[in-house]
Amino acid sequence: xxxxxxxxxxLVQPVGSPLSLECTVEGTSxxxxxxxxxxxxxxLQLLFYSVGxxxxxxxxxxxxxASRPQDRQFIxxxxxxxxxxxxxxxxxxxxxxxxxxxxxxxPGTRLTVL
Amino acid sequence: xDQVTQSPEALRLQEGESSSLNCSYTVSxxxxxxxxxxxxxxxxxxxxxxxxxxxxxxxxxxxxTLTKKESFLHITAPKPEDSATYLCAVQARQGAQKxxxxxxxxxxxxx
Numbered sequence: 001x002x003x004x005x006x007x008x009x010x011l012v013q014p015v016g017s018p019l020s021l022e023c024t025v026e027g028t029s030x031x032x033x034x035x036x037x038x039x040x041x042x043x044l045q046l047l048f049y050s051v052g053x054x055x056x057x058x059x060x061x062x063x064x065x066a067s068r069p070q071d072r073q074f075i076x077x078x079x080x081x082x083x084x085x086x087x088x089x090x091x092x093x094x095x096x097x098x099x100x101x102x103x104x105x106x107p108g109t110r111l112t113v114l
Numbered sequence: 115x116d117q118v119t120q121s122p123e124a125l126r127l128q129e130g131e132s133s134s135l136n137c138s139y140t141v142s143x144x145x146x147x148x149x150x151x152x153x154x155x156x157x158x159x160x161x162x163x164x165x166x167x168x169x170x171x172x173x174x175x176x177x178x179t180l181t182k183k184e185s186f187l188h189i190t191a192p193k194p195e196d197s198a199t200y201l202c203a204v205q206a207r208q209g210a211q212k213x214x215x216x217x218x219x220x221x222x223x224x225x
Contacts, residue, residue, distance in 0.1 A: 046213075088155075101145075
């Protein structure tokens with residue numbers, strides 16, 4: 001069966017510091033991978049998605065970036081965090097061969113920027 | 115632009131009191147509609163995929179239905195453990211790698 005991991009689970013960072021969040025998927029090959037942000041009490045905002053190694057699509061202009069160095073690894077980064085970057089970050093995967101895009105989510109990372 | 119609107123934003127029910135959550139959507143050709151459950155501080159958990167108008171899916175006390183403009187999540191005789199936020203998302207035929215999510219309905223079941 002497939003498993004998706006995210007770390008860290010929680011993170012408190014000062015404004016202007018760098019960020020690196022990691023997501024890995026087990027039990028599948030060549031998945032589509034996604035990064036979302038969820039503000040308190042709000043829906044999910046798609047940030048980035050990837051259909052393969054080194055292939056990143058950005059949905060929202062911001063000071064965040066994403067990379068996919070390995071097939072089942074997805075990293076969300078920032079060089080300098082802003083207060084507005086606080087939120088709940090979710091990674092998700094879907095089967096690349098699927099016609100219907102059922103996405104399966106990780107446990108999330110709660111980021112607080114002070 | 116594809117859009118999903120969920121109502122109500124919040125719903126409080128007594129245990130055993132059945133009700134429905136609504137998900138209205140506008141999309142340029144629907145490929146699939148998805149329901150998720152999200153507990154506080156956790157990632158969303160996949161519940162159902164609906165593919166075409168008239169389709170229904172059931173899981174325990176939950177039943178999801180789909181028309182050409184909206185989907186309903188019916189909750190029959192809910193229990194306190196059904197308390198969660200329920201999210202609806204659509205997949206369009208164009209840009210099919212992405213889902214568009216609604217804002218969710220926060221459901222509370224009082225014992």
